[in-house]
Structures are given as structure tokens and as C-alpha cells.
Amino acid sequence: MTSVMDVPADIAPGRLSPREYEVNFDDATPPLNRKQALIEAARCYFCYDAPCMEACPTGIDIPSFIRKIATDNVKGAAVTILEENIMGGTCARVCPTEILCEQACVRTAQEHKPVTIGALQRYATDWLFDREIQPFTRAEPTGRKVAVVGAGPAGLSCAHALALHGHDVTVFEMQPKAGGLNEYGIAAYKMTNDFAQREVDFILSAGGITVEYGKALGRDITLAQLRADYDAVFLGIGHNAVNALRIAGEDLAGVSNAVDFIAALRQAPDKSALPVGRKIVVIGGGNTAIDVATQSKRLGAEDVTIVYRRGPESMSATGAEQEWAQTNGVRIKYWAQPRTLVGSGGSLREVEFEYTVLDEAGRLAGTGEVFRVPADMVFKAIGQSFVPSAVGEEGFAEILEFQPDGRFAVNEDRQTSLANVFAGGDCIGGIDLTVSAVQDGKVAARAIHRLLTGS
Amino acid sequence: MANLVSNFVGIRSPNPFWLASAPPTDKEYNVVRAFRAGWGGVVWKTLGEDPPVVNVSSRYGAFSYNGTRVAGFNNIELITDRPLDINLQEIKSVKRQFPDRAVVVSLMVPCEEESWKRILAQVEDTGADGIELNFGCPHGMSERGMGSAVGQVPEYVEMVTRWCKQHSRMPVIVKLTPNITNILGPARAAKRGGADAVSLINTIQSIMSVDLDVMAPTPVVDGKGTHGGYCGPAVKPIAMRMVADIARDPECQGMAISGIGGISNWRDAAEFISLGASTVQVCTAAMHHGFRIVEEMADGLSNWMDGKGFGDVKAFTGMAIPNYVHWEDLNLNYKIVAKIDQDTCIKCGLCHIACEDTSHQSIAALRIDGGRRYEVIEEECVGCNLCMHVCPVEDCITMERLDDGSSYMTWKEHSNNPMRREAAE
Numbered sequence A: 001m002t003s004v005m006d007v008p009a010d011i012a013p014g015r016l017s018p019r020e021y022e023v024n025f026d027d028a029t030p031p032l033n034r035k036q037a038l039i040e041a042a043r044c045y046f047c048y049d050a051p052c053m054e055a056c057p058t059g060i061d062i063p064s065f066i067r068k069i070a071t072d073n074v075k076g077a078a079v080t081i082l083e084e085n086i087m088g089g090t091c092a093r094v095c096p097t098e099i100l101c102e103q104a105c106v107r108t109a110q111e112h113k114p115v116t117i118g119a120l121q122r123y124a125t126d127w128l129f130d131r132e133i134q135p136f137t138r139a140e141p142t143g144r145k146v147a148v149v150g151a152g153p154a155g156l157s158c159a160h161a162l163a164l165h166g167h168d169v170t171v172f173e174m175q176p177k178a179g180g181l182n183e184y185g186i187a188a189y190k191m192t193n194d195f196a197q198r199e200v201d202f203i204l205s206a207g208g209i210t211v212e213y214g215k216a217l218g219r220d221i222t223l224a225q226l227r228a229d230y231d232a233v234f235l236g237i238g239h240n241a242v243n244a245l246r247i248a249g250e251d252l253a254g255v256s257n258a259v260d261f262i263a264a265l266r267q268a269p270d271k272s273a274l275p276v277g278r279k280i281v282v283i284g285g286g287n288t289a290i291d292v293a294t295q296s297k298r299l300g301a302e303d304v305t306i307v308y309r310r311g312p313e314s315m316s317a318t319g320a321e322q323e324w325a326q327t328n329g330v331r332i333k334y335w336a337q338p339r340t341l342v343g344s345g346g347s348l349r350e351v352e353f354e355y356t357v358l359d360e361a362g363r364l365a366g367t368g369e370v371f372r373v374p375a376d377m378v379f380k381a382i383g384q385s386f387v388p389s390a391v392g393e394e395g396f397a398e399i400l401e402f403q404p405d406g407r408f409a410v411n412e413d414r415q416t417s418l419a420n421v422f423a424g425g426d427c428i429g430g431i432d433l434t435v436s437a438v439q440d441g442k443v444a445a446r447a448i449h450r451l452l453t454g455s
Numbered sequence B: 001m002a003n004l005v006s007n008f009v010g011i012r013s014p015n016p017f018w019l020a021s022a023p024p025t026d027k028e029y030n031v032v033r034a035f036r037a038g039w040g041g042v043v044w045k046t047l048g049e050d051p052p053v054v055n056v057s058s059r060y061g062a063f064s065y066n067g068t069r070v071a072g073f074n075n076i077e078l079i080t081d082r083p084l085d086i087n088l089q090e091i092k093s094v095k096r097q098f099p100d101r102a103v104v105v106s107l108m109v110p111c112e113e114e115s116w117k118r119i120l121a122q123v124e125d126t127g128a129d130g131i132e133l134n135f136g137c138p139h140g141m142s143e144r145g146m147g148s149a150v151g152q153v154p155e156y157v158e159m160v161t162r163w164c165k166q167h168s169r170m171p172v173i174v175k176l177t178p179n180i181t182n183i184l185g186p187a188r189a190a191k192r193g194g195a196d197a198v199s200l201i202n203t204i205q206s207i208m209s210v211d212l213d214v215m216a217p218t219p220v221v222d223g224k225g226t227h228g229g230y231c232g233p234a235v236k237p238i239a240m241r242m243v244a245d246i247a248r249d250p251e252c253q254g255m256a257i258s259g260i261g262g263i264s265n266w267r268d269a270a271e272f273i274s275l276g277a278s279t280v281q282v283c284t285a286a287m288h289h290g291f292r293i294v295e296e297m298a299d300g301l302s303n304w305m306d307g308k309g310f311g312d313v314k315a316f317t318g319m320a321i322p323n324y325v326h327w328e329d330l331n332l333n334y335k336i337v338a339k340i341d342q343d344t345c346i347k348c349g350l351c352h353i354a355c356e357d358t359s360h361q362s363i364a365a366l367r368i369d370g371g372r373r374y375e376v377i378e379e380e381c382v383g384c385n386l387c388m389h390v391c392p393v394e395d396c397i398t399m400e401r402l403d404d405g406s407s408y409m410t411w412k413e414h415s416n417n418p419m420r421r422e423a424a425e
């Protein structure tokens, strides 16, 4: 009998027809047309003190923008959205609305069917983007200079707001492209037609922002230098490390970080050139686990299994996301933790898991019983983190305060322990979402503007 | 099963649902389809003298509200644009095929006795059950001294009605225009002229919308528009008030009423009938959904009548009229206040903002442990019903009676009324 160990790993590109790749990486939720949008907008009650609005991390005036759609004032709707959330276009595509605005929508309470706020938001912002309208004008230059590190949602949101106030903003970005995880992380079928770059272009076209690409804090620039050269600094550098499994076999060929695979996938112009395993195991329970599993399946992997050590309700991926993976043919196995990555000839062949339960004290514990899942590839998606030492060769820790998990400690203005240094997005924590990163950038920009103008 | 059979001034039909004189009744083809679908009767699209009128292309405008299509409808069509003898032949043919249905012919000819005399003889020859005098068309025809130009002058209404009664043995229904200050003027004139019945309303003069790119009223005809006739669900309240005014007018007693205006379902029909109509006519709803709607209308009316124990339509015709009183006869001691069912409230805040901004500041917006809660302040509430109407949840806000119903005082007796009647000792 041949065991799985004797069969060589099957990792190959081009598993599907060109048409299949096209369909699999096209818009997962197609946009509304005008008629659909009008009908959906008419479902909104135009609530007073609207619960949806409170549930949006950027506080978009949802009843107002929906009413504008309903009256065919789509430009007005788009401006209402973008005034609070300059990445309203991306958020319309990527927000887990089922735990945000749409969960709070009174129609959810009434009939389990919220107004589809995200889809309407997309309708309005697409309308503006399609017409290449720039609704914002920059104030007279103030001569004040701000450095922003990281051109992700947090950084760009902050840069845009400051630039509109007339301040000159320089953004330092280590990658060759701006957008952060909009460009390198979010699932491809949520961000079709190069939307991340179209949005970046839109944000930059308001003027007042210069982006220095290929410039990394800690390598090409230092915080001390920025503080000396600029009136204020905003740090929006996201996560910079991936949690390790800390089990045997992590260095086998076929074992990689989910975020690296996703970044490569997002950057690949031709998805058929991407090698993907026939059997895939994903370890983790978040967004990233869902996305890497679903996208591998859509690249043609045969069996994809997500293994998570607790139950469905503990997963940080929402119920809707878990369901999405499952409808894509991904199997989700709950209550098991990885023990060993088993290889043959340097290549991964199997993953050994141990069943888990909660003990009397409510702590997670292994049962001792194990099982193995064959795998050509394993993706690690057990979380990302921020490691200050990676950006602070000059002794970051001595000048800045950190949270216990290593992220920057900030006050409600997103101000760090240094008066002219602010931070936001994934590098300060909270709920790691695009929309909250945008909010952080916006809030910090307001505080920086006050600081610079003494107002 | 309730009996829906109708006898309207001697015109029999298996149910009280007629199609109003309009495009659905313009041709034998349509009317045959309508009868097959179950309509009790039709008022044939208005006939005139030859040569026939000419219609424009681009004829209808519609008002869609909050995603609801055709909440209101208007048209700039004229009377039939087909030759008179073709219409007459088809009327004859239809009546022969459907002897049990009501076939009434709508007429509009110049205001001269000879014209009316001539056409009445021709219509009588078809075997039609009755005639309806179109004194209502608000556009195109009135400019030619017909339609609402006649309907707005009571003396003409009376004169033409009399001619028709003199020169024909058919029942005469006078169709009234709503484009008038007091509907009782022409209604009473019809009665004096000997009319068997009135039907109302015809369409209301209207500009449907303005095309802001073309800068012209819609429907746009080559860059220009004109006023048209408004109908459909939006006009129902106006029509019902006019019907009820006639139904309770002592001078109009003895004249039957055919109710028209925005009727789309059995409930609309039941409302018109309760206000004194004994048949109802439908146009827009059929133009919107096709003839099949009559099934629901007949079935719904009959089920409702069964539930209420009404054996036939007559049993509740005009039943709401004794309760349609003048304002000064309403009980000022009646007192209701709003009550919110907290279990079904979805916290939309609409009741609060409506009352706070535009009414009596009687709904408090509270936050309890961060959660929203809306509460009625009973002492402030005047019982206006506004919150109940704006609340999107069925039966979440109800109006509860506070007074014990023991005393009845109208404005006529109220101390603030300088002209009050002293209570009889």
C-alpha cells in the first residue's frame, strides 16, 4: 500500500481554463444598477439618530447618502460618503457590513434583511469614480509639513485630510505601490479592476501629497530624522510580522505565510501562472484564513481545509465569511490544533492535529487524540503582529510607549507619547479593518491640524 | 358566498366592477379580453362625431413614488380616434357575445341638440345598456367646447342631460369633472336634467413632471408638453370626498353613483361603495397590471363581505355616509394618546423626530444603558396620529382612548365658540 508520504507533492500552476480564472477572480458581488439602487434606497427609513451611522467606524451619514441616492443625487451621495471616509469606495467592497452598519440597520431588527448599505455606498462612489470627478479642493498652502509613514488606509486617510487643510504631506512607503493591504492583502474578487490604484490616484489628485516609494522607516529613514524635518509625524505602518506556529516542520517546502501568498496573488497579472497545491490546509480563524482558503480553491486546489482550534462563534472571521468559504467548497474543521508538520524529502506531506476542548476552567486544552490531514501546502494564518524593533533601530522603545502586545500606545486623538507623533491603523490595534484604519487617519489628521494651527 | 350581482339603474352586470371609459375599452379586442377576464361591465371609450380626433405620439406621464411605479398617472389623449361606425359595429358585436355584461357607451359631441339626437339613435341601435355623458375630459376636448368645458357649467350639464333623456330610452349616467370648486353644482344640475346616475371622477388637470433637461412638461411631445388628466391611486382620496358629498346631499338623493378614481383592489372598491357608490369603474390599475386584477377584486370583495355578513353589495352601499359628518359635529371630548409597543419598536427614531420637530414634543428620545428607547409623554400628546403614521412597523404605535366615552360635546356647544348654541335647559 502506498502511503501519502510516498507520493510527491503536487504543486502546480494552470489548473484551470482561462475562462475559469476570469470568472473566479471577477467581482464576487456585482454592483447595483440604477434601478436596483433606487429600489434598495427606497427601503431605507431615513432614521433619526440612525443606529447604522453609529455602527460605522467612520460615522458616515448613512441615512443622508441613501436619501440622496433615492432622489437621484448620486454625486451628493458620494460626497457625503467621502467626506467622512475617503476610502468609501474600498470600504463599500470590503467592510464586513454584517457586523457593522448593516447589523445595526433597523430593518435587520424588523425583518432580518438590512438595507444593503455597502452595495449602495459602492453604487454612489463608483458613480463618482467612473466620471473622474474630484469633489475636493485644497485650501491655500499653509507651509506646514507633515510626514506620513505608510501609504495604507490609515496613512492615506491622514495625508488626504491634512493636504486638504493646506499642509504639505510627504508619505514614505516601503513598497513600490501605495494602498497598503488594499493593494497587497484584500481578496482579489473584492477589489477588481485595479480599484486600489484608482482610489490611490483619486486621493492623490486632490494635491498636496508627495509619495516617496521604496522608503522604509528603520532602513532608509528614522523617526528622529522625521521629527527634526517635519512639524508632525503620522505612523500608519500596519502589521509587520506574522505569528509563527512554533511547531516542528515550519521550514518544510510548501509551508508559508498566508499573507505572503495573498500578496503574490494580488500582484500576479496572470493568475494561471501561480502554482497552487492540490491539497491545502489553512491554519487559523480570521479573515486571512478565509481569504487564502477561498482564493486557493478558486485557483484550482482540489481539497482545501481550514482548521481552527475553537468553535465557529469564536472565529474572528464573521459568520458570513465562514459561509462564503464554505459555499466556495472550503471545508472548515473546528476544535483542532496543529501538532506537527510532517514532510518527506524536505517537502510537506501531512499535518498532524490534536482535537481540542475547553476544560472546566474554560481554557483550551488538547485531548491527546490526533489525526492527520494530507497537504501539499500549508498556509499559516494565525494572526499578524507589530514588532517595534523592526522599525526602530535607533531605540524606538526608549522614546515611545507601547501596548503590552507591542503596538503603539495612543490617546483618543491617536497621539503617541510624543506630542508630535501620531499613529493609527493596524499598528495601534483595535478592530483590524480598513474602515477603522481610515477613521484613525482622519481623527489623527484633525488633531495634527489643531496642533499645527493652534486652533 | 356573497352575491356580487349588480343592478345599476336597470343596467345588470355579474359584478360591480366596470372598466372606465379609456384605452382599455377602446376596441372590441380589448373589451372581449376584459369580459373573458371577468369584468362586469365596460364604459366604452368616448365616442364623438366623425371625422375622428387625432392623437399625438407620447401620451402618458407617470408618477412613481419611492419605488412604487405609477402611483399617479396622466394622459394627454383625446376621445376615441377611430371612426364612429367601426366603434358602433364593435359595440353591437360585443353586446351580442356578452349579453350578461354591462355595455355603456360614453359620448361627447358638440353642445348642440341635433348632434346629441343623432348619435343617441345610433348608440341605441347597438343594443348598448346605457350612455355616459363625458363632461369630464380636462384637456384637448374642453378647448373645443366639449368635455369639462360643459361639465364646469351646471346649466349646460342640465340642458344636455335633458336632451339625452328626451331623445333616448337608455339610462343616462353623467360623468363629472373634478376640475371644479364644488362638485354639488354639476351633480345637482344633472339631477334636475333627469340623470339616472352620476359617475365620478374624471381626471384632474395636471402637469405630471418637468423634464429638466428639455425644460418642458412631460409627457414631452417634440420638445413641448401640455397639461393632462391625472388619475391612478394618488387621486382616490379626492374622488372619494366628491362621491361622499353627493351621496349625502339631500338634493341628489335618488341618483345612483358609479365611483371612479384610483380604484386598484377590492378594498378601494369597498370604500367607494361604503360611501354611496353602487358600481365602481377602473382604468389606471388595469392599464398598469392588465385585466386579470378583476379576479382579486371580485374574490377579495366577496370574502370580505362574507366575513362581515353582507349578502349583497346593496347591504353596505352608503353605509359610511351617516358617519361622514361636518367637522362641527365631531366629539371634542374624545381623547386618544399614542402608545408604543416597546417589543416591536425597531428604534428608527422617526416618531420622535416627527413629533419633536413638527408636532407636540411628546415622544422622548432616551438612552438607557446606551440603548435607544422612545417613550410617549402622555400629558403632552394631543392624539394627532402623526407618529402612528410615520412608524414603519405595523401596529407598533397605536392610539389608545383615554376618555370614558360618557360625554359628547361638539363645537356647536363649546365655550370658545362665539356662536354656540346654549344647551337646552
Ligand SMILES: Cc1cc2nc3c(=O)[nH]c(=O)nc-3n(C[C@H](O)[C@H](O)[C@H](O)COP(=O)(O)OP(=O)(O)OC[C@H]3O[C@@H](n4cnc5c(N)ncnc54)[C@H](O)[C@@H]3O)c2cc1C
Pocket (backbone or CB within 6 Å): A094, A095, A096, A149, A150, A151, A152, A153, A154, A155, A172, A173, A174, A175, A178, A179, A180, A181, A182, A185, A186, A187, A190, A215, A216, A217, A218, A236, A237, A238, A239, A240, A259, A262, A287, A288, A291, A391, A424, A425, A426, A427, A431, A432, A433, A434, A435, A437
Ligand atoms: C489577507 C487580509 C485580508 C483582509 N481583508 C479585509 C477585508 O475584507 N475587510 C477589511 O475591512 N479589512 C480587511 N483586512 C484588514 C485591513 O486590510 C487592514 O486592517 C488595513 O489595511 C489596515 O490599514 P493600515 O493602513 O493600518 O495598514 P496597511 O494596510 O498594512 O498599510 C501599511 C502600509 O505601511 C507600509 N509600511 C509598513 N512598514 C513600513 C515601514 N517600516 N516604512 C515604510 N512603510 C511601511 C506598508 O507597505 C503599507 O503600505 C484584511 C487584512 C488581510 C491581511
Ligand SMILES: Cc1cc2nc3c(=O)[nH]c(=O)nc-3n(C[C@H](O)[C@H](O)[C@H](O)COP(=O)(O)O)c2cc1C
Pocket (backbone or CB within 6 Å): B020, B021, B022, B023, B045, B046, B073, B074, B075, B077, B078, B079, B080, B106, B134, B136, B137, B175, B201, B202, B203, B229, B230, B231, B232, B233, B235, B260, B261, B262, B263, B281, B282, B283, B284, B285
Ligand atoms: C389614457 C386615458 C384616457 C382616458 N380617456 C377617457 C375618455 O375618453 N373618456 C372618459 O370619460 N374618461 C377618460 N379617461 C378617464 C378615466 O375613465 C377615469 O375616469 C380616470 O382615469 C380615473 O380612474 P382611474 O384612477 O381608475 O384611472 C381616460 C383616462 C386615461 C388614463
Ligand code: SF4
Pocket (backbone or CB within 6 Å): A043, A044, A045, A046, A047, A050, A051, A052, A053, A062, A063, A066, A104, A105, A106, A107, A115, A117, B348
Ligand atoms: S438603520 Fe437602516 S433604515 Fe435606518 S437609516 Fe440606517 S440604513 Fe436606513
Ligand code: SF4
Pocket (backbone or CB within 6 Å): B337, B338, B354, B355, B359, B360, B361, B362, B363, B376, B380, B381, B382, B383, B384, B385, B386, B387, B388
Ligand atoms: S399623536 Fe401627535 S402629539 Fe401625540 S405623540 Fe404622536 S405625534 Fe406626538
Ligand code: SF4
Pocket (backbone or CB within 6 Å): B340, B341, B344, B345, B346, B347, B348, B349, B350, B351, B352, B374, B390, B391, B392, B393, B396, B397
Ligand atoms: S417610529 Fe416606531 S419603530 Fe421607530 S422608534 Fe418610533 S415606535 Fe419605534
